[in-house]
Amino acid sequence: MMRHLISAADLSRDDAVLILDTAEEMARVADRPIKKLPALRGRTVVNLFFEDSTRTRISFEAAEKRLSADVINFAAKGSSVSKGESLKDTAQTLEAMGVDAVVIRHGASGAPYRLATSGWIDAAVINAGDGTHQHPTQALLDAFTMRRRLVGRDAGLGKDLAGKRITIVGDILHGRVARSNVDLLHTLGAEVTLVAPPTLLPVGVETWPCEVSYDLDSTLPKSDAVMMLRVQRERMNAAFFPTEREYARRYGLDGDRMAKMPEHAIVMHPGPMVRGMEITADVADSDRCTAIEQVANGVHTRMAVLYLLLGGNEPAVAHARPEESK
Amino acid sequence: MSKILIRGAKVLGGEAQDVLIDGETIEAVGSGLSAEGAQVIEAEGQVLLPGLVDLHTHLREPGREDSETVLTGTKAAARGGWTAVHAMANTFPVADTAGVVEQVWRLGRESGYCDVQPIGAVTVGLEGKKLAELGAMHDSAAGVKVFSDDGKCVDDAVMMRRALEYVKAFDGVVAQHAQEPRLTEGAQMNEGVVSAELGLGGWPAVAEESIIARDVLLAEHVGSRVHICHLSTAGSVEIVRWAKSRGIDVTAEVTPHHLLLTDELVRSYNPVYKVNPPLRTEKDVMALREALADGTIDIVATDHAPHPHEDKDCEWAAAAMGMVGLETALSVVQQTMVETGLLDWAGVAERMSVNPAKIGRLDGHGRPVSAGEPANLTLVDPAYRGAVDPAGFASRSRNTPYEGRELPGRVTHTFLRGRATVIDGKLT
Numbered sequence: 001m002m003r004h005l006i007s008a009a010d011l012s013r014d015d016a017v018l019i020l021d022t023a024e025e026m027a028r029v030a031d032r033p034i035k036k037l038p039a040l041r042g043r044t045v046v047n048l049f050f051e052d053s054t055r056t057r058i059s060f061e062a063a064e065k066r067l068s069a070d071v072i073n074f075a076a077k078g079s080s081v082s083k084g085e086s087l088k089d090t091a092q093t094l095e096a097m098g099v100d101a102v103v104i105r106h107g108a109s110g111a112p113y114r115l116a117t118s119g120w121i122d123a124a125v126i127n128a129g130d131g132t133h134q135h136p137t138q139a140l141l142d143a144f145t146m147r148r149r150l151v152g153r154d155a156g157l158g159k160d161l162a163g164k165r166i167t168i169v170g171d172i173l174h175g176r177v178a179r180s181n182v183d184l185l186h187t188l189g190a191e192v193t194l195v196a197p198p199t200l201l202p203v204g205v206e207t208w209p210c211e212v213s214y215d216l217d218s219t220l221p222k223s224d225a226v227m228m229l230r231v232q233r234e235r236m237n238a239a240f241f242p243t244e245r246e247y248a249r250r251y252g253l254d255g256d257r258m259a260k261m262p263e264h265a266i267v268m269h270p271g272p273m274v275r276g277m278e279i280t281a282d283v284a285d286s287d288r289c290t291a292i293e294q295v296a297n298g299v300h301t302r303m304a305v306l307y308l309l310l311g312g313n314e315p316a317v318a319h320a321r322p323e324e325s326k
Numbered sequence: 327m328s329k330i331l332i333r334g335a336k337v338l339g340g341e342a343q344d345v346l347i348d349g350e351t352i353e354a355v356g357s358g359l360s361a362e363g364a365q366v367i368e369a370e371g372q373v374l375l376p377g378l379v380d381l382h383t384h385l386r387e388p389g390r391e392d393s394e395t396v397l398t399g400t401k402a403a404a405r406g407g408w409t410a411v412h413a414m415a416n417t418f419p420v421a422d423t424a425g426v427v428e429q430v431w432r433l434g435r436e437s438g439y440c441d442v443q444p445i446g447a448v449t450v451g452l453e454g455k456k457l458a459e460l461g462a463m464h465d466s467a468a469g470v471k472v473f474s475d476d477g478k479c480v481d482d483a484v485m486m487r488r489a490l491e492y493v494k495a496f497d498g499v500v501a502q503h504a505q506e507p508r509l510t511e512g513a514q515m516n517e518g519v520v521s522a523e524l525g526l527g528g529w530p531a532v533a534e535e536s537i538i539a540r541d542v543l544l545a546e547h548v549g550s551r552v553h554i555c556h557l558s559t560a561g562s563v564e565i566v567r568w569a570k571s572r573g574i575d576v577t578a579e580v581t582p583h584h585l586l587l588t589d590e591l592v593r594s595y596n597p598v599y600k601v602n603p604p605l606r607t608e609k610d611v612m613a614l615r616e617a618l619a620d621g622t623i624d625i626v627a628t629d630h631a632p633h634p635h636e637d638k639d640c641e642w643a644a645a646a647m648g649m650v651g652l653e654t655a656l657s658v659v660q661q662t663m664v665e666t667g668l669l670d671w672a673g674v675a676e677r678m679s680v681n682p683a684k685i686g687r688l689d690g691h692g693r694p695v696s697a698g699e700p701a702n703l704t705l706v707d708p709a710y711r712g713a714v715d716p717a718g719f720a721s722r723s724r725n726t727p728y729e730g731r732e733l734p735g736r737v738t739h740t741f742l743r744g745r746a747t748v749i750d751g752k753l754t
Contacts, residue, residue: 087641108643109514109525110595117594118639131643133525176525203530204522 004116004125005305008136008184013160016187020144021157022304023297029066030300039307040069043100048090049128050076050106055271056128056138059295060103063302069310072099087111088120095121101310102126109133124309132174138270139180141301143188145294146225149266162189167219169195169251170229170278173202173240177229177270182210193219197251199240200231216251220260227268228253228278244277254280258288266290329353329361330744335369335705337695339671345374347701350743354697367739369705375675377409377440377702377740379682379691381472381501381579382555382627383652385411385442387433388426389418394632394722396433396442399652402630402721404439404747406652407704407737410683410691411440411630415447416477422447422458424466431468439747440740443688446470448489448500452478457488464496471687474501476555477602479537481507486541490550497687499577501553502541504562505603509533514643516589516604524592526642529604531559538562542569542576551575553685556629558584558603560613567622577685579627580614582658583649587611587727597638597645598727601631618677619668625682628655632723650721654714656706657733664708665734690743701744710736720753 002010011019029035045064047057057073064071074094091102101124104112109131116125129135147156150164166185172178172194185192192210194201205212213219220226231251233244241247258267267283269291275281283289330347337343337355344359345352380403386394394402396413403411413430415421421430427444434442446463450456452475463470473493480486480502489500510533515521517528538554542565545552554566557578569576583601588608591599599605617623631648638645659678663669669677683692693699713732716724740748747754 086636086639087644088639106641108641111641111643113595114641131525132527179523179525202522203517203528204519207519208522 003309005136005309006113006116006125006127007134008139008180011136011184011187013187016140016143016184017158017160019140019301019304019308020147022308023140023144023300024153024157026300026303026307030296036066036068038068040064040067040310043310044070044072044098045101045103045306046072046074046094046099047128048074048094048102048104050104050111051129053105053129055295056105059298060128060302062299063306066299067303067306069306087115088118091115091121095123099123101306103128105129107131126305126309129176131176133176133179135176135180136184137298137302137305138177139184140305141294141298142181142227142268142270143184144297144301145268145290148297149290150224150264160188161185164190164224165193165222166190166225166227167193167195167223168227168229169216169253171200171231171235172196172205172229173200175229181227182208186210193223195219195251197241197247200235216257217260220257221262223261223265225266225268226253226261227270229270230272230274231278233274233277248277252278252280253283255282258283258286268294270294329364330741330746331359331361331364331366332369332374332705333366335372335374336671337374338675339373342370345695345703347741347744350701352695352697352699352701355695367705371707371709372738373671373706373708374695375407375671375704375706376679376692376695377704377742378407378656378678379686379688380408380411380628380630380652381625381682381686382476383411383413383630384416384632384648385413385430386417386632388429393634396430397437397439398720398722399630399632400434400437400439400442401753402650402652402719404740404742404753405720405737406654407656407706407740408652409440409702409704409740409742410443410688411652412443412445412472412686414476415445415474416452420447420451421445422450422452424459424462424468427463427468427470428466439753440742441691443686444468444470445472445474445501448473448475448480449485454478454480454482454485457485457492460489460493460498461496464498471496471498472501472553473498474503474555476501476503479503479505479507481537483540483544487544487548490545490552491548494550499551499553499685501555502537503555504534504537504541506533506537515592515600516606518589518607520589520592524595526592531561531606534559534603535561535565538565542566542574545576546572546574551577554578556581556584556603556627557614557623558606558610560610563613563617563622567617570622577624577681578622579625580618580623581629582626582651582655583727584614585611585618585662586658591727595642597640597642598649598725600642600645600647601649602647615662615666615668618663619673624677625685626655626659626678627682628652632721633725634723638725648725650719650723650726653719653721654726654728654733656737657735660708660735661733701741703741704737705739706735707738708735710734712736
């Protein structure tokens with residue numbers, strides 16, 4: 001296992017399957033009356049958030065606490081960082097206090113990579129979202145959710161997502177979730193199609209290991225999972241699309257469109273959802289939408305990542321994992 | 327002043343000859359020269375060039391003496407083989423008045439390591455709103471001939487037109503930093519395959535090319551000359567080539583780093599590779615080399631841009647743009663142009679000394695290596711091989727993209743009007 005988790009592209013197929021399998025073990029812990037493991041007792045993890053993200057921060061915090069780690073939350077707003085302290089000084093200050101791992105969310109693409117590779121600190125670095133670059137634990141929790149729903153909770157152990165057709169719809173250009181998912185899903189053998197207006201696709205997307213389409217309706221019948229990404233309303237002010245209504249008409253998922261999907265196909269959303277924009281309320285609240293499930297799976301997956309990165313080579317809980325994942 | 331005899335140097339890379347310097351001028355060029363009491367420099371195997379002239383240097387003084395001063399910058403220039411540099415106007419305060427350009431000019435004279443020719447800002451405060459007193463800067467002791475808002479683009483078409491027209495009165499030239507501002511809002515690196523993967527804001531080639539296209543047409547319309555700073559894309563080359571074929575009076579420069587480095591290096595997120603204009607693709611690099619060889623691009627200019635360590639020792643988005651270049655430029659040109667067979671040393675002399683002096687209307691530089699000419703000379707050992715060690719730089723800043731990289735060639739001696747500023751690679 002690697003020392004840091006910076007990009008979903010850094011994960012091999014076997015690494016990723018090991019994380020997903022370990023996450024299933026962690027999920028079993030969540031079903032127990034006492035949802036806590038001693039695995040990281042005496043280890044200190046700091047959640048270093050330079051950007052507001054209550055959901056991701058709480059998810060990591062829950063994962064860290066269930067593994068018995070000591071947790072420090074550091075929000076950059078209102079701290080010395082807002083007074084001009086550099087990322088390097090902040091990180092070195094935290095490490096001097098004995099931090100074993102840094103979970104970092106930063107507005108600048110590449111900030112976690114710099115933290116992990118510049119010799120500033122020795123602690124393990126986990127990327128909790130950097131700029132418009134990567135959000136690898138989001139991709140892992142999405143893959144976990146897909147494997148459970150499309151392959152099976154037990155049947156999925158040791159397996160990848162070979163042959164599954166995944167459609168990702170929305171703001172690909174500004175989206176770290178899309179980048180991470182394309183990388184990881186490709187590694188896991190899935191066939192990915194991105195759907196967006198051309199303005200919200202990056203120049204260079206043609207080299208990514210996926211298909212690109214501007215037409216949602218023709219893609220839906222060929223999808224096992226459809227992941228809707230949040231589209232910020234402010235984007236229309238920069239002429240990425242004309243109006244909210246036009247975006248919703250062409251790229252939003254409503255009940256009629258959902259009916260075009262195969263019966264077994266699921267609707268995913270990393271949250272927070274903009275109801276009425278990329279997804280209608282009836283779709284968001286339907287049984288086929290896994291948004292809430294993804295939140296729960298996020299805790300399991302982040303537990304698995306923390307456990308594996310911070311030295312857990314033994315099975316986390318007392319039952320054997322399938323042979324091929326060892 | 328005593329006499330100096332440079333013995334057996336390949337003048338412009340040609341036949342080995344002796345060059346005798348007497349005082350500030352070259353007394354004789356020939357074989358078997360001897361002179362009583364002259365200091366002799368054995369230069370067998372070395373190449374003698376006219377002193378290099380940089381049309382694009384950031385000396386940072388006044389205002390950012392923490393990154394460079396006129397003194398440290400001119401020392402770096404001498405080590406790199408330069409005998410004259412043009413100091414860009416984006417200082418604090420901006421060099422947009424006769425007072426500031428005279429200050430920089432005076433500091434250059436005091437340094438003594440190379441001539442410093444100040445560039446004046448086109449607009450007040452580089453803000454693009456009001457024309458600076460270009461005539462006053464020209465008429466000052468600094469005698470400004472080149473005007474540039476470098477770092478910022480003169481993006482207002484009317485402002486650019488007026489500036490192009492106005493400087494005709496005193497044979498000036500506007501050096502444009504071609505960057506359409508709206509297309510580069512939030513831009514962090516070349517827009518393409520790598521930016522898409524890295525999630526860094528894209529800096530499209532068209533943002534440079536559209537301004538160059540507009541400006542060559544403006545220059546044609548008003549009958550002015552225009553100089554394009556740091557060309558970085560294959561498309562820009564095509565536009566300049568077309569403009570020259572139409573007889574438009576346009577000149578263009580390329581930096582050493584754009585002749586060698588590509589945006590693939592940005593994958594490291596190491597801000598030492600963050601520069602404006604950004605590193606482009608392999609295809610662009612090849613087009614720039616070809617254009618420099620065929621004369622479409624007239625000169626190499628360093629865009630030497632010193633920054634203190636803390637401005638690069640941080641995350642990419644927070645880092646300053648720019649690289650130091652004075653002390654590595656000739657080596658990069660040797661590697662990318664000479665050793666590839668695209669240029670001979672006479673071609674290097676033309677593009678790094680003769681042409682920049684012509685564009686800047688700089689007297690006494692870029693002259694032939696022949697009797698009676700000012701002894702501004704650079705002696706290069708092209709056989710030298712060594713890794714770049716920023717700790718040895720004379721520049722106050724260390725933000726080089728070449729740390730640890732092996733580059734060929736080394737400036738052994740630099741002469742400014744007959745006085746050695748560098749001897750055996752060391753400053754005097």
